[in-house]
Amino acid sequence: MLTDQERSDILREIERSERPEAACVEALRIVQARRGWVSDGAIREIAPMLGMTPEELDAVATFYAFIFRGPVGRHTIFVCDSVSCWIMGHEALLRHLRERYGLSPGQTTRDGRFTLLPVSCLGACDGAPAVMIDRDLHVDLDPEKLDRLLDRYR
Amino acid sequence: MERPLTEHIRPDGAPLSIAEYEGFGGYGALRKALLGMTPSQVQQEVKASNLRGRGGAGFPTGAKWSFVPAEAAGPKYVISNSDEMEPGAFKDRLLMEGNPHQLLEGLILAGYATGADRAYIFLRWEYRRSADCIARAIDEAYRGGYLGRDILRSGYSLEMRLHVSAGRYICGEETALLNALEGRRGTPRSKPPFPQLSGLWGRPAVVNNAETLSNIPHIIARGAEWFRGLSRCADGGTKLYGVSGRVKRPGAWELPMGTTIREILEERAGGMKEGFVLRAILPGGASTEFLLPEHLDVPMDFDSCMKAGSRLGTGTLIVLDDRTCPVGMVHNLTRFFARESCGWCTPCREGLPWLERILGSLEAGDGRDGDLDILESHTRLLGPGHTYCALAPGAMEPLQSALKCFREDFERHIREGTCPWR
Numbered sequence: 001m002l003t004d005q006e007r008s009d010i011l012r013e014i015e016r017s018e019r020p021e022a023a024c025v026e027a028l029r030i031v032q033a034r035r036g037w038v039s040d041g042a043i044r045e046i047a048p049m050l051g052m053t054p055e056e057l058d059a060v061a062t063f064y065a066f067i068f069r070g071p072v073g074r075h076t077i078f079v080c081d082s083v084s085c086w087i088m089g090h091e092a093l094l095r096h097l098r099e100r101y102g103l104s105p106g107q108t109t110r111d112g113r114f115t116l117l118p119v120s121c122l123g124a125c126d127g128a129p130a131v132m133i134d135r136d137l138h139v140d141l142d143p144e145k146l147d148r149l150l151d152r153y154r
Numbered sequence: 155m156e157r158p159l160t161e162h163i164r165p166d167g168a169p170l171s172i173a174e175y176e177g178f179g180g181y182g183a184l185r186k187a188l189l190g191m192t193p194s195q196v197q198q199e200v201k202a203s204n205l206r207g208r209g210g211a212g213f214p215t216g217a218k219w220s221f222v223p224a225e226a227a228g229p230k231y232v233i234s235n236s237d238e239m240e241p242g243a244f245k246d247r248l249l250m251e252g253n254p255h256q257l258l259e260g261l262i263l264a265g266y267a268t269g270a271d272r273a274y275i276f277l278r279w280e281y282r283r284s285a286d287c288i289a290r291a292i293d294e295a296y297r298g299g300y301l302g303r304d305i306l307r308s309g310y311s312l313e314m315r316l317h318v319s320a321g322r323y324i325c326g327e328e329t330a331l332l333n334a335l336e337g338r339r340g341t342p343r344s345k346p347p348f349p350q351l352s353g354l355w356g357r358p359a360v361v362n363n364a365e366t367l368s369n370i371p372h373i374i375a376r377g378a379e380w381f382r383g384l385s386r387c388a389d390g391g392t393k394l395y396g397v398s399g400r401v402k403r404p405g406a407w408e409l410p411m412g413t414t415i416r417e418i419l420e421e422r423a424g425g426m427k428e429g430f431v432l433r434a435i436l437p438g439g440a441s442t443e444f445l446l447p448e449h450l451d452v453p454m455d456f457d458s459c460m461k462a463g464s465r466l467g468t469g470t471l472i473v474l475d476d477r478t479c480p481v482g483m484v485h486n487l488t489r490f491f492a493r494e495s496c497g498w499c500t501p502c503r504e505g506l507p508w509l510e511r512i513l514g515s516l517e518a519g520d521g522r523d524g525d526l527d528i529l530e531s532h533t534r535l536l537g538p539g540h541t542y543c544a545l546a547p548g549a550m551e552p553l554q555s556a557l558k559c560f561r562e563d564f565e566r567h568i569r570e571g572t573c574p575w576r
Contacts, residue, residue, distance in 0.1 A: 016315075018272075018355070019336070019337065019355070021336070021337035021338075022335065022336060022337040023337070024337040025317075025318075025319065025320050025334075025337070026318075028320075029320070050337070052337075056338075059338075059339045060337065060338065060339055063322060063339045063340060063496075064319070064320035064321050064322055065320070065321030065322060066279050066280075066320045066321040067320050081486070081489075081490075082241035082242075082440070082486070082490055083241045083242060083436075083440055083472055083483060083486050083487055083490070084241065084242055084398035084399060084472055086482075086483070086486040087398075087399050087400065087472075087473075087474070087475075087478050087483070088398075088399070088400070118493075119280075119321075120239060120241070120321075120323055120490060120493070120494060121239060121240070121241040121242070121243070121440075121490075122280055123238050123239070123243065123244040123246075123247050123278075123280065123281065124244060125241075125242050125243070125244050125396065125398035125404070125470070125472070126244060126396065126397075126398055126404035126405045126406065127404070128398055128404070132280060135279075135280075135282050137280075137282075137283075
């Protein structure tokens with residue numbers, strides 16, 4: 001069930017939009033911000049508010065990399081795997097995450113602390129390899145620096 | 155050397171406030187246009203400036219605007235394509251973070267020139283700093299009377315909104331962007347109709363890249379002739395060039411349009427890192443063709459890059475060194491395009507993953523005779539004319555040029571049954 005707060009936040013976004021369905025990405029984000037991800041039940045509840053069918057809304061939700069249709073950990077690690085980061089050694093970061101945390105792309109640590117997801121070019125190619133944790137960008141990384149960084153995300 | 159786009163950006167990249175921007179003459183071009191020029195005069199000035207689109211395609215901006223029907227009643231739109239997601243590109247981010255009002259002023263001028271009453275900035279979610287900078291700048295511009303009703307008491311009105319997307323490369327394609335703004339799945343549309351006639355909710359819409367728009371205030375303030383004089387070629391203006399890969403100083407610099415690859419690579423980026431030799435360059439992001447060391451003196455402008463067999467694209471160079479496997483690099487690029495394919499049309503949805511698997515098997519040492527023929531035939535099957543949009547043809551540009559430039563490397567993978575770089 002959506003909370004009253006979620007409903008009123010979504011209604012405010014609809015109010016600000018030219019058409020109700022144009023607010024769909026924001027509506028999904030409102031729910032995700034509170035729950036970490038967007039469940040089938042949430043899709044079914046949000047869709048009629050936007051004048052969409054659940055299928056139409058799900059078609060949008062599943063389209064985007066940063067709308068999560070499954071549970072994720074407390075923190076999400078996005079390792080950029082596009083070309084400049086590939087050249088500059090992003091694979092060493094992925095290898096380290098696998099060895100140290102047992103994390104492969106798409107997985108969550110058993111304690112629910114981290115989810116690792118691949119991400120396309122973060123637009124930080126002059127600081128490759130780059131990683132985004134939650135929504136914080138970090139550049140010029142190597143496995144050691146990544147370790148120190150992850151300590152800050154409990 | 156003049157650097158109109160970046161001269162006022164602070165070394166630490168912190169955004170200019172509206173007061174600082176005004177202090178440098180900001181919003182002077184808007185005042186000049188709204189109070190002293192007709193929309194068609196603004197269009198004429200931009201046409202005469204020879205400004206070409208900085209998103210990659212290089213379409214002349216003035217001509218793009220001129221297709222918007224002047225008489226259309228009802229909403230019209232101008233949109234900043236700030237969804238910068240081309241691998242290797244990080245130029246629009248610098249402008250949006252460092253000088254967001256410059257982009258806003260350009261977008262308002264574009265709106266005035268095309269008779270638009272609504273504007274959107276379509277931004278990728280990962281650019282959080284850009285989002286904060288732009289959101290604050292929009293608030294400041296409303297308070298300063300540069301947005302909203304009756305701007306500067308000229309009678310012209312424009313409402314502007316920031317749309318933060320949720321991560322998908324194809325949304326940078328203008329018709330996919332329009333679908334995304336409408337709240338649909340961001341798949342491209344077939345053209346015609348072109349967006350200038352039927353764009354957002356069936357109404358005229360102009361979509362310009364953020365760097366393109368950031369040039370507009372300077373063209374209006376200082377004139378088309380001055381703007382053309384900034385360049386070393388027929389295209390007007392400066393260009394934000396970037397370099398990534400194993401160079402001494404990766405970064406981005408504003409230089410005259412038509413600066414050579416050698417100057418950018420050697421003087422700005424400091425040349426190759428110790429122990430690495432230049433092997434090839436993607437001049438304009440992931441969807442351009444490889445150029446070789448023999449092309450170092452090619453000027454980085456639309457026509458010269460085309461003549462050399464590639465494209466200027468976004469103007470952000472990706473450097474391949476001698477210790478990195480070219481087949482691996484093309485595999486990485488193809489994996490990106492396969493993942494970002496929207497799946498709407500068959501050649502792209504089915505073809506790109508197939509190519510990715512073949513390239514992956516070459517890298518794993520499982521390549522077979524005939525693989526290169528399959529790759530080669532796909533560069534035609536996924537080329538222009540077979541798909542709705544330019545994603546698959548763009549993906550074929552690095553692949554087909556790699557098959558030419560690095561033929562021996564591909565064959566060695568098959569012959570030796572392993573990646574020789576491993």
